[in-house]
Amino acid sequence: MKRIIAQLFNGLLLMAIIASCSDDTKLEEQRKHSNKKATDPFSDVTRTDENINERNPGPGGGIIMQAFYWDVPAGGTWYQTIESKISDWDAAGVSAIWLPPVSKAMNGPNSMGYDPFDYFDFGDYDQQGSVETRFGSRTELESLINTAHQYDIEVYADIVLNHNSGGDLEANPFTGTDTYTDYNPASGKFYRSASDFHPNAVVGSDEGVFGGFPDLSHSTSYVQDWLWNRSDGVGKYYRDELGFDGWRFDYVKGFGGWVVREWMNNVGGFAVGEYWDGNAQLLQDWVNSTNRTASAFDFACYYRMDEAFDGNDLTKLQGDMLWKRDAAKAVTFVTNHDTDEIWDKMHAYAYIFTHEGYPTLFYQDYEEWLDQDKLDNLMWIHRNLATGGTDILYADNDEYVARRNGNPGIVVYLNDSNQWLERWVPTNWGNSVIKDYTGNSNWEPTTQNDQWVKIQCPPNSYTVWSLK
Known part of the structure; x- marks a missing residue:
């Protein structure tokens, strides 16, 4: 029985090592791919946070x-x-x-x-x-x-x-015709005539x-x-x-x-x-x-x-x-x-x-x-x-990932395909547990020391990740 358990343990350990190597390879591939695809042609346009919280009932602003x-x-x-x-x-x-x-x-x-x-x-x-x-x-x-x-x-x-709209006809000296530019509002305020419209003197x-x-x-x-x-x-x-x-x-x-x-x-x-x-x-x-x-x-x-x-x-x-x-x-x-x-x-x-x-x-x-x-x-x-500011991390026909760089900030993952998708992405959080605040994924992954993490998104849906 111990031998069987040991054999099972060794087999599982080997599978874990292979999976880990596969994940590491995939991580490196996605890092390279993400770095290649993440460029936003308008990321260097001057932006400002001036009055961004002017109408702000919370850290992210008003609605x-x-x-x-x-x-x-x-x-x-x-x-x-x-x-x-x-x-x-x-x-x-x-x-x-x-x-x-x-x-x-x-x-x-x-x-x-x-x-x-x-x-x-x-x-x-x-x-x-x-x-x-x-x-x-x-x-x-x-x-x-x-x-x-x-x-x-x-x-x-x-x-x-x-x-x-709704004015009465009057002779318009600026057009030489009759125009609907005679306004006599019942409020008694802001009467208007032809001289208040185009053309005029x-x-x-x-x-x-x-x-x-x-x-x-x-x-x-x-x-x-x-x-x-x-x-x-x-x-x-x-x-x-x-x-x-x-x-x-x-x-x-x-x-x-x-x-x-x-x-x-x-x-x-x-x-x-x-x-x-x-x-x-x-x-x-x-x-x-x-x-x-x-x-x-x-x-x-x-x-x-x-x-x-x-x-x-x-x-x-x-x-x-x-x-x-x-x-x-x-x-x-x-x-x-x-x-x-x-x-x-x-x-x-x-x-x-x-x-x-x-x-x-x-x-x-x-x-x-x-x-x-x-x-x-x-x-x-x-x-x-x-x-915080925004970085686009990845975009193709079916996937889009962006990061908000504030405190706490988020990573948003949009999936326009008919299947579950996963992607390694860089975050602003190292060695931290994160969760999807939409409830569309029940993952709670831990970011690596270098702040990368793998996230997922359901078919034709979205997830939004932040610190747990």
């Missing part, structure tokens, strides 16, 4: 909830719907909510707010077919904002400055016209006063009377970055612009044109994720993105009320919640379409573990 989608239910109940969710969102890790345009628009109770008529009617006046907006009354809006503030959640207003045009709507001219002193200079103008009224903490600027391609700069210099708060372009350099140029007073939605990241996850080529994640250039000014997202192209959304959320930038969660993804528990888990990881 925005886009608290609406296109064609939310009409009838004036939406503000109440959102208010009822504030407590749960706070517990999940949301630190800010982005509301749709809150003022009365041309289409009144049917409008999503992007055809603004009266910037000071929040559901108070009987005009454009209703008293309340599609979303509710002013009282309900203020209650929602107050409840959010009780949970230390910021509230961002969607600001549409490029164009207006000051300037003929600006950077862009949207949908044939009258194009508001920000170059006239009257418009500037009502938008950001006056103490009772749009910006300061929304800040001081309604309690908004920040701004999402719609269609900023339609006017110069100086407009947002002047708003921010006079009003303050947080700002993000919708500069809809997949070119990261153009996004960076726009941020710079605001004198870095505003962030931009990272459309470059959005399109690279679509190519990577829906196109089954994770090397696309090595492409240029705003967060790689200027993480403090990049707002990342997976979908929004205008565009919903990414089908493999859980991989995309795993990406934005583990990488740099200020991530945005879409209402329907969280409340209706995706696994809420998995999103809650990724938000927890973002807030508590995902800190």
